[in-house]
Amino acid sequence: MPTTQEQITAVMQRIYNNGMTTLSGGNISIRNDDGSTWITPSGVDKGTLRPEDIVLINTDGSTQGLHRPSSEYPFHLAVYAARPEIRAVVHAHPPALVAFSISRTIPDTRIMPKARDICGPVGYSAYAIPGSTALADNIGRRFAEGYNLVLMENHGIVSAGHTVQEAFERMETLDFCARLTIRGNQLGNVRLLTDQQIDNARQNQTGELPEFDHSTIDAKERSLRRDMCVFIHRSCTRQLATSTEGTFSARLDENSFLITPYGVDRAMMGENDLVCIKDGTRERGKNPSHSVLLHRMIYERHSDINAIIMAHPPCVLAFGVTGIPYDTKTIPETYIMLRNIPLLPFGSQFIDREKTAGLISSKTPVVICENDCVIVTGKNILEAFDRLEVAEYSAQAIVNAGLVGGVKHIAEHDIAAINRTFNIS
Numbered sequence: 001m002p003t004t005q006e007q008i009t010a011v012m013q014r015i016y017n018n019g020m021t022t023l024s025g026g027n028i029s030i031r032n033d034d035g036s037t038w039i040t041p042s043g044v045d046k047g048t049l050r051p052e053d054i055v056l057i058n059t060d061g062s063t064q065g066l067h068r069p070s071s072e073y074p075f076h077l078a079v080y081a082a083r084p085e086i087r088a089v090v091h092a093h094p095p096a097l098v099a100f101s102i103s104r105t106i107p108d109t110r111i112m113p114k115a116r117d118i119c120g121p122v123g124y125s126a127y128a129i130p131g132s133t134a135l136a137d138n139i140g141r142r143f144a145e146g147y148n149l150v151l152m153e154n155h156g157i158v159s160a161g162h163t164v165q166e167a168f169e170r171m172e173t174l175d176f177c178a179r180l181t182i183r184g185n186q187l188g189n190v191r192l193l194t195d196q197q198i199d200n201a202r203q204n205q206t207g208e209l210p211e212f213d214h215s216t217i218d219a220k221e222r223s224l225r226r227d228m229c230v231f232i233h234r235s236c237t238r239q240l241a242t243s244t245e246g247t248f249s250a251r252l253d254e255n256s257f258l259i260t261p262y263g264v265d266r267a268m269m270g271e272n273d274l275v276c277i278k279d280g281t282r283e284r285g286k287n288p289s290h291s292v293l294l295h296r297m298i299y300e301r302h303s304d305i306n307a308i309i310m311a312h313p314p315c316v317l318a319f320g321v322t323g324i325p326y327d328t329k330t331i332p333e334t335y336i337m338l339r340n341i342p343l344l345p346f347g348s349q350f351i352d353r354e355k356t357a358g359l360i361s362s363k364t365p366v367v368i369c370e371n372d373c374v375i376v377t378g379k380n381i382l383e384a385f386d387r388l389e390v391a392e393y394s395a396q397a398i399v400n401a402g403l404v405g406g407v408k409h410i411a412e413h414d415i416a417a418i419n420r421t422f423n424i425s
């Protein structure tokens with residue numbers, strides 16, 4: 001179990017590496033049982049923060065450590081004073097959330113099914129000078145009203161939770177909603193989910209399967225577990241998945257495959273967290289992703305598909321939230337790798353599994369599920385991940401092309417020539 005100071009540095013590192021803060025911006029604190037508070041220091045590079053750099057603020061206001069505490073400590077203490085059950089506060093200036101902060105609007109979490117459950121309602125606090133008691137009062141008041149996430153006017157975001165992980169996940173999810181909304185608005189009109197659609201998604205997801213005893217893991221399975229973890233971690237650092245969203249699976253043999261568990265942080269996923277599914281039963285004591293039934297159906301129907309990724313890359317999903325078709329005839333590589341990408345109505349992946357599994361094939365390796373995810377398949381995990389990256393980078397190019405003159409697609413006769421040259425049917 002990492003120490004409190006190690007937990008703070010790990011999350012700060014992640015925020016910095018994900019581009020959610022600059023080296024001087026952002027601060028994190030954790031409250032101890034005795035009412036004292038660990039907090040990140042002032043004026044220390046957030047990219048190279050060490051556990052010994054974290055400062056302790058005692059209950060009498062005195063401090064201990066190598067540095068001065070973050071100058072924003074007054075609002076951290078105000079949040080703890082407002083809500084005794086809160087044990088961690090995360091503050092940062094992620095560019096997408098700052099875009100909302102300076103335009104004084106709140107990102108709508110109804111853009112994705114799980115976001116509202118993770119974030120809860122988002123509060124808004126009026127501007128005040130950084131480090132001031134006025135700022136602490138404004139923020140403390142919003143947390144006293146019950147918000148766990150507060151957008152700070154002309155500043156950034158404050159997120160809180162029972163743990164620093166929970167506070168981070170809330171901020172990360174809201175940041176994802178913000179990035180997706182911005183990308184969607186660049187492309188067209190963003191469509192939000194209804195309460196009914198969000199409830200349906202919650203009720204229709206299940207990973208309930210009978211259990212089996214998975215006593216031995218052979219070398220092949222061990223190696224596949226290792227490979228999957230490499231790509232799962234990479235999907236987080238490249239912001240193609242978040243800590244709470246993104247499902248990876250890979251086939252072991254005709255009747256079994258490995259899949260990511262439900263509720264485990266993707267960035268921290270270990271080889272032994274992955275769940276083996278065999279003949280429709282799950283490895284004892286582990287809970288597979290709630291999309292396990294769809295993965296199983298795809299493997300059953302398509303012997304040439306050996307890896308499936310359900311991910312949340314913001315540019316691809318810009319098509320998913322606007323309903324605009326993703327035309328892959330932009331550059332040859334994009335068309336060859338992705339072929340045509342169908343856009344499926346929201347809920348297809350859990351309401352209409354049979355149809356969705358039937359639609360996916362080696363000729364239609366990628367589908368977008370409206371307001372939810374992209375499903376990418378491949379003959380192995382490397383090919384599926386490659387497709388995921390190509391899909392996201394190409395989508396980014398299309399969204400950006402809209403700002404520099406619009407996309408001109410490859411002509412049909414040139415596509416016919418690509419089909420002939422690369423044996424595409």
Ligand SMILES: [Zn+2]
Pocket residue numbers: 025026072091092093155156
């Ligand atoms: Zn700040």
